[in-house]
Amino acid sequence: MNLFFQQLVNGVALGGVYALIAIGFTLIFGVLRLLNMAHGEIYMLGAYLAYLFLTILDLPPFVAVPLALIAIFAISLLVERFAFRPLRNAPHFVPLVSTIAVSTILLEVVRLAFGPYMFGFDSFISTTFVRVGTISIGSSQLMMLLLSVVLTVALQIFLMCSQWGKAIRAVSEDVTVSGLLGINVNRVVGVTFAIGSTLGAVAGILVAMHFGAIYPNMGFVALVKAFTAAILGGMGSVPGAVIGGLMLGIVESLGAAYLPSGFSDAVPYVALFAVLLLRPSGLFKRAGGSDDPSHQGNPHTTGGLLDRILPQRGAQSLAAGVDIAKLIAVAGVVAALAIAPFLGDYALRILITIVVYAMMALGTNVILGLAGQLSLSHAAFFAIGAYSSALLTTHYGLDAWSAMAVGAMLAAAAGALISLVTFRVRGYYLALVTLAFAELVRIIIGHWNSFTGGMMGVRAIPAPRIGPWVIDSPLSFFYLSAVIGVIGLAVYDAIAYSVKGRALIALRDDEVAASASGLGVQRLKIVAFTLSAVFPAIGGSLMAHYYSAITPDLAAMNETVTVLVIAVIGGLGSAAGALFGSVIVNLLPELFRNLGDYRVLAYGVILFVTVLYQPGGVFSISRRLAWRA
Amino acid sequence: MLKIEGLVTYYGRVRALAGVSLQVARDEIVTLIGSNGAGKSTTLMTISGVLKPTEGSIAFEGRPIAGLAPHEVARLGVVQVPEGRHILRGLTVAENLDLGGFVRSAEKRRTSLARVYELLPRLAERRDQLGGTLSGGEQQMLAIGRALMAQPRLLILDEPSLGLAPRIIEQIFELIRNLNKAGTTILLVEQNAAMALEIADRGYVLETGYIVAEGSAAMLRQNDSVRRAYLGL
Ligand SMILES: Nc1ncnc2c1ncn2[C@@H]1O[C@H](COP(=O)(O)OP(=O)(O)O)[C@@H](O)[C@H]1O
Ligand SMILES: [Mg+2]
Numbered sequence: 001m002n003l004f005f006q007q008l009v010n011g012v013a014l015g016g017v018y019a020l021i022a023i024g025f026t027l028i029f030g031v032l033r034l035l036n037m038a039h040g041e042i043y044m045l046g047a048y049l050a051y052l053f054l055t056i057l058d059l060p061p062f063v064a065v066p067l068a069l070i071a072i073f074a075i076s077l078l079v080e081r082f083a084f085r086p087l088r089n090a091p092h093f094v095p096l097v098s099t100i101a102v103s104t105i106l107l108e109v110v111r112l113a114f115g116p117y118m119f120g121f122d123s124f125i126s127t128t129f130v131r132v133g134t135i136s137i138g139s140s141q142l143m144m145l146l147l148s149v150v151l152t153v154a155l156q157i158f159l160m161c162s163q164w165g166k167a168i169r170a171v172s173e174d175v176t177v178s179g180l181l182g183i184n185v186n187r188v189v190g191v192t193f194a195i196g197s198t199l200g201a202v203a204g205i206l207v208a209m210h211f212g213a214i215y216p217n218m219g220f221v222a223l224v225k226a227f228t229a230a231i232l233g234g235m236g237s238v239p240g241a242v243i244g245g246l247m248l249g250i251v252e253s254l255g256a257a258y259l260p261s262g263f264s265d266a267v268p269y270v271a272l273f274a275v276l277l278l279r280p281s282g283l284f285k286r287a288g289g290s291d292d293p294s295h296q297g298n299p300h301t302t303g304g305l306l307d308r309i310l311p312q313r314g315a316q317s318l319a320a321g322v323d324i325a326k327l328i329a330v331a332g333v334v335a336a337l338a339i340a341p342f343l344g345d346y347a348l349r350i351l352i353t354i355v356v357y358a359m360m361a362l363g364t365n366v367i368l369g370l371a372g373q374l375s376l377s378h379a380a381f382f383a384i385g386a387y388s389s390a391l392l393t394t395h396y397g398l399d400a401w402s403a404m405a406v407g408a409m410l411a412a413a414a415g416a417l418i419s420l421v422t423f424r425v426r427g428y429y430l431a432l433v434t435l436a437f438a439e440l441v442r443i444i445i446g447h448w449n450s451f452t453g454g455m456m457g458v459r460a461i462p463a464p465r466i467g468p469w470v471i472d473s474p475l476s477f478f479y480l481s482a483v484i485g486v487i488g489l490a491v492y493d494a495i496a497y498s499v500k501g502r503a504l505i506a507l508r509d510d511e512v513a514a515s516a517s518g519l520g521v522q523r524l525k526i527v528a529f530t531l532s533a534v535f536p537a538i539g540g541s542l543m544a545h546y547y548s549a550i551t552p553d554l555a556a557m558n559e560t561v562t563v564l565v566i567a568v569i570g571g572l573g574s575a576a577g578a579l580f581g582s583v584i585v586n587l588l589p590e591l592f593r594n595l596g597d598y599r600v601l602a603y604g605v606i607l608f609v610t611v612l613y614q615p616g617g618v619f620s621i622s623r624r625l626a627w628r629a
Numbered sequence: 630m631l632k633i634e635g636l637v638t639y640y641g642r643v644r645a646l647a648g649v650s651l652q653v654a655r656d657e658i659v660t661l662i663g664s665n666g667a668g669k670s671t672t673l674m675t676i677s678g679v680l681k682p683t684e685g686s687i688a689f690e691g692r693p694i695a696g697l698a699p700h701e702v703a704r705l706g707v708v709q710v711p712e713g714r715h716i717l718r719g720l721t722v723a724e725n726l727d728l729g730g731f732v733r734s735a736e737k738r739r740t741s742l743a744r745v746y747e748l749l750p751r752l753a754e755r756r757d758q759l760g761g762t763l764s765g766g767e768q769q770m771l772a773i774g775r776a777l778m779a780q781p782r783l784l785i786l787d788e789p790s791l792g793l794a795p796r797i798i799e800q801i802f803e804l805i806r807n808l809n810k811a812g813t814t815i816l817l818v819e820q821n822a823a824m825a826l827e828i829a830d831r832g833y834v835l836e837t838g839y840i841v842a843e844g845s846a847a848m849l850r851q852n853d854s855v856r857r858a859y860l861g862l
Contacts, residue, residue, distance in 0.1 A: 163731070170717050170728050177715035179699030180677055180708070182732035182779060186698070 002134050007253040013141035015249020016148030017210075020203040021222055022229035022241035023152065024196035030172035030236045031192045032084060035432055037099040039200055039226060040219030041106035046072050046201025047208035047218070048110050051121055061124035065205060069198050076197035080190045086612060088189075096374060096431055097568060097611045103219070104561050104604030111216045112597060118215040121208040140210045147206060151199065152242055159238065168192050172236060200226070220439065220557060221268060227432050228272040234282030243283070263447060269440040276433055277421060326493075329576035332583070333486060340478050348474040350590060352546055354582045355478075355485035359539030360559075361566040361578035362492045367532035369573030370501055372508025374431040375529065377418060378536045378563045380438035381411040383445060383555035385537030386544040390458040391451070393545075400464030404541040408534045415533030419526045435560065442555035457551030461544050471545075481542050485579075488535060492575045495531065504528055536563075561600075565607045630655045630814055631676070631707070631783055636685035638668075638675045645671040647838035648685065653783065658805070658815040660825040660846070662859055663835035669818045670712050672835070673787050676816075677709045678702040689783070704732045706782035710789065712818075714772040718761030722752055725760050725771055729778030738778065745774040748804070766797035773804065784808065785816045790824065802828055822859035826850050834859070 021043055028036045049071050053064035083102050087095040125143060129136040159165035170178045171188045179185050204222070208214045229248045233240020248271060255267040336351060343351070360378050367375045388407030392398040398406070422433055445452045452458070463472035464480065471480050495501045507524050544550050553559075562585060570581025585603065631653040638646040645668045653659045663669050674680045676687055678699040687695040694702055703709075717725050726745060730738035746753035749770050755763060763771060769789055776784060786805065790798040798821070806828050809815050819825035826832055826846045834842040834855060842855060849855050856862040 163727075166720065166724055166728055167731065169720060169724075173717045173719055174715050176674075176679055176699075177711060177717070178728075179679060180703060180711060180715075181728050181775070182700045182703035182708075183728070184698070184700045 003257055004254070006135050007257045008250060009135055009137055010141065011250035011253030012246060013137075013144045013210075013249070014253060015246035016145050017203045017206050017245075018225050018229050018249050019242040019245025020148050020151060020199050020206075021226040022233070022245045023155065023238055024199035024203075025223075025226040026230040026233075026236055026238060026241045027168075027196040027199075028193050029230070031168060031189045032088070032095075034084065034095050034099065035227065035429070036193075036196075037096065037223065037432070037435075038079065038103035038106060039197070040221075040223030041103045041110075042072060042076060042197045042219075043200040043204035043207075043222045044214070044216065044219035045075070045106055045110060046198075046204035047121065047214045048114060049201075050205045050208065051114075051119060051214055054124060055122060065124075068205065069201055072201040073194045073198050076194040077190050079197075080193040083608065083612075084193070085186060085189070094611055097564060098608060100561060100564065101604050101608035101611065105601060105608065107216055107219065108598075108601035108604055112601065114216070116216055118213050121212055121214050123209045123212065125209070138210075140206070144206045144210060147202065151202065152238070155195075155199070156238060164188075164191075221265075224272060224432070224436050224439070225268050227436075228268060228275055231272075231282055231429075232275050232279070237282070240282055265447070266440060266443050269436050269443070272433065272436050273421065276429070325571070325574060325576035325580070329489075329579050332579070333482065337479070337482060340475060340482075343475075345474045348478045350586055351478050352474070352481050352542070354579075354586045355481040356539040356543050356546075357563065357566055357586060358485055358579045358582040359488050359542070360536040360563045361570065361581055362488055362575065363532040363535035364563055364567035365492060365573055365575070365578055366495065366504075366535070367528050369567065370496060370504040370508060371525065371528035371532075372511075373525065373528060375418070375422075375434040375532065376431050376560050376564070377415075377434040377438045377441075377533075379555045379557065379559040380441040381414065381533040381536040382540040382543070382559060383438075383441055383552070384411045384414060384533075385540030386550050386554050387445060387452060387458070387540075388537070389541040389544040390461045390550055393462050394458060394460060400462070400541075400545055404538060407541050408537045411533040411537030412530045415529040415531075416526050419522075419529035423522055423525065435557065438555050438560060439557065442552050445555060446552040452552070455552060457549060458544075459549045461548045461550070463548070464545050477546055481546070484538065484542065488538065489575045489579065492535070492578070496573070496575065500524075500527060561607070562603055565603050565610075568607065569610050630657075630690060631816065632686075632688045633672075633676070634686050636672065636675060636682050636687065638671055638680050638682050640671075645838055646675065646682070649835065649838070649840055650685075651833050651840065651843070653814060653816050655814055656809070656812065657831060658809050658817060658829045660817045660819055660822075660829035660832045661835055662819055662822040662825055662832060664858070665820065666837075667835040668838045669835055670787055673709055673711075673785055673816075673818060676702070676707065676785065700732070703779060706780070707785065708776045708779045708781035708783070709785040710772045710776045710787060712787035712791065714768045716760040716763065716768045716771055718759065720760055721757050722760060722763070722771055723756040725775050726752070726756075726778050729775030730780075732779055737780065741778045741780055745777050748777070748807075749774050766793050766800075769793060769797070769801060770804075773801070777808070781813060783814045783816060785818075787818045788820060789817075790819065790821045798824070822855070826860075 021039070025036065025039050028034065028039065046068060049068035050065055053059045053067050054061060057064070059067065079102055083098050084095055087098055123140055125139055128139045130142065159168060167178070167183045167188050170181065170183060171185055171192070175185055178188070204218075225248055229244035230241050232244030232247060233242065248268065251271060252264070252267050256264045259267070340348065340351065360382055363378050363381065367373050385404070385407040388410055389400065389403045392403035392406060393400055418434060418437060422430055446455050448454065463470050465471065469476070471477050503524055507521060511521060540554065543554070566581035566585050567578060568581070569584055570577030570579070588602065633652070634650045636646050636649040637644065649668070649672055651659070651661070661669050661672065671680065675682050678694070678697045678701065682695055685695070686693060689705055689707055694705065694707070717728070720728070726742060727738065730741055733741065751767055752771055752774050755767065760768070760771060773786070773789070789801050789805070793801070802824055805815060805817065817825055817829065826849055829846040831844065832846050832849045833840050834849070842849065842852060844852070850860070
């Protein structure tokens with residue numbers, strides 16, 4: 001019983017901090033209608049800046065901490081100005097991709113500047129404990145509680161009583177009318193974004209103090225928690241975020257006490273799915289708000305940009321545009337097949353990697369390019385494919401082909417399941433949920449030591465055989481993957497031009513109209529999710545056999561980011577685009593060998609520049625030309 | 630006071646305005662009529678800076694305003710009551726009004742508030758109620774009251790009669806007339822062409838992005854094609 005009350009107290013303190021993160025997140029959602037995927041990285045950056053000023057520069061806390069927060073405020077103003085404002089009228093997935101790019105860039109900058117490892121973070125207040133009966137409360141916990149209460153109350157007063165606060169509420173409700181009333185919407189959005197980010201940074205510093213450690217990846221789980229707390233309390237509601245944060249903190253603390261270690265890491269994700277399934281609009285529906293935010297895209301979307309970004313409506317325009325790209329792709333494949341025998345092992349490895357990633361990008365193309373669903377679970381499907389192949393061939397003696405087929409089917413089942421679970425969820429919600437699903441898969445794979453080999457992964461995965469031939473040389477493996485890749489591209493193409501593909505595009509362009517015209521939306525979505533899972537699973541299976549060893553990192557978020565980069569750069573929806581994107585992303589680092597550690601950072605920057613300046617991908621120019629001709 | 634020439638506005642690739650020219654002189658009531666989808670709201674949103682024209686010019690008191698942000702246009706005294714009222718539902722009536730005077734000083738807000746409550750006593754009764762709980766007519770009153778808080782020189786109204794009972798519509802038109810008498814210039818968009826032409830000095834007829842007729846309200850009321858298309862006679 002003591003343990004229970006102790007954990008309750010811990011949970012409330014932790015929950016206060018989650019509330020702070022969630023408030024920031026929800027405020028930003030309010031004014032931008034954007035789930036800011038970079039919120040976790042801002043939280044992390046706050047802790048790192050505090051560490052920089054406190055420990056490295058050795059400034060006194062009352063200077064260091066405000067300095068860190070001011071820096072975060074300034075950085076977020078810049079981020080909003082340059083990464084989000086230019087995209088405010090874009091279709092919803094574009095700004096979201098931009099937040100992913102920002103998140104990747106921030107993460108990589110910190111990783112490069114401070115190293116990927118954990119640092120001790122020395123608390124700058126003395127560590128003492130207050131005892132109440134048998135329960136002890138640490139000074140850092142008290143500070144967490146105190147600060148979160150003070151900041152929340154101050155924020156609420158600011159929002160309710162000041163002219164600025166009213167303007168923020170007005171912008172959250174109605175951007176257009178706010179402008180008409182004379183409110184400088186850009187300024188309000190920028191400042192709100194910065195306030196929300198700074199609250200997140202305060203939380204990051206508090207958590208760093210409490211646990212005495214910081215590490216670059218600390219942001220993602222904070223993001224998931226913020227998201228969970230925010231939907232729990234009703235997206236956009238500040239008091240709701242507080243309650244959601246407290247509930248999450250308590251559940252998590254109790255989970256840590258009563259669940260086997262390792263699996264308590266899964267609690268925030270499970271909580272997220274539970275909330276989404278049971279109460280997607282929050283525990284309390286907001287008064288006067290008939291709008292369920294999970295159904296809202298960007299309210300300011302206009303047709304123009306969408307046309308530019310996504311493949312054109314109607315088969316004839318699609319066909320005309322992609323033709324050039326398709327020709328180049330075919331020529332490229334033929335050339336690669338012809339010169340392969342003369343290439344060294346290293347070059348062949350790059351070619352094989354290109355095929356694997358192109359397969360993954362095809363999955364993205366189905367779900368995002370055709371169906372317009374922002375699902376980010378590819379890394380999970382990839383891992384499911386790879387692990388099925390690895391485990392079934394090493395432990396269960398299946399041959400590579402059956403294992404691949406089983407992996408594809410398992411991934412398809414997972415895809416169908418996700419689509420059922422998330423049926424009512426769209427846009428940003430879907431993005432975060434599916435990303436969280438991938439993370440959950442990674443946690444399960446990483447912790448289920450007896451079955452998956454845990455963090456060590458699986459080794460000695462046998463090479464596939466065709467009849468008497470063992471495909472174990474790089475050259476033969478390249479030919480094998482090239483065949484599979486070409487089949488994949490052809491199948492994708494066939495889907496894109498089929499009646500089903502057309503129906504998916506209809507779903508993408510207008511879900512309401514699609515359902516009104518009798519297309520079974522749920523069935524279409526299941527088809528899309530299922531198909532989009534199969535491609536990466538096959539890619540994963542190839543990967544497992546080729547490397548003969550795999551680890552849970554296959555499901556890591558940066559894999560998802562990489563695939564997104566490939567699909568977006570190549571031009572969403574186009575089969576050839578997936579191939580080109582993969583070629584570019586895999587060859588670029590080779591061309592700039594000395595990029596080394598900066599590789600992922602470069603992806604982030606490329607992604608960012610692409611969504612801002614060439615959101616249709618590298619081939620959109622030719623596609624547009626072809627369409628006009 | 631307001632002079633628009635050759636305004637062209639697109640939504641993506643769709644051209645909604647194909648060269649609209651119109652003028653509003655000080656103290657006038659000018660009405661812009663046209664059927665659904667003609668481009669009336671687009672014209673107003675372009676004036677207010679919510680949409681950017683690709684061609685053409687907008688001048689307010691001789692000053693070019695095309696390309697300004699909405700809040701800058703509002704600050705100059707060009708204030709729009711948008712179609713559908715757009716009440717901030719989660720804010721109280723008083724807060725809605727207060728935001729209407731966002732561009733004015735606290736002192737001016739106080740004096741305008743007194744005037745608005747005097748003009749629209751219903752709003753004073755409901756000042757602490759959430760905007761979302763008002764009836765349609767009250768919401769339209771609030772939307773107009775909110776615009777008045779900014780002390781507009783040119784008040785733009787987009788279909789204020791939309792979805793309201795005839796008795797309420799009468800009140801609203803009466804209010805518009807009184808505001809005009811008190812010195813506010815008015816640009817009124819209406820589908821209810823008969824009523825609009827009754828209170829207006831002049832009018833323009835918009836069809837699929839083009840101005841197809843213009844003139845004094847009396848003249849438009851006599852115009853055959855206007856009578857057929859918009860007055861149902
Ligand atoms: N947000 C928008 N995106 C694309 N087209 C629009 C949008 N709003 C209006 N339109 C189109 O522009 C034209 C003019 O619309 P609008 O100005 O609202 O007409 P009105 O106010 O006269 O009824 C219509 O054809 C309408 O379909
Ligand atoms: Mg209209």
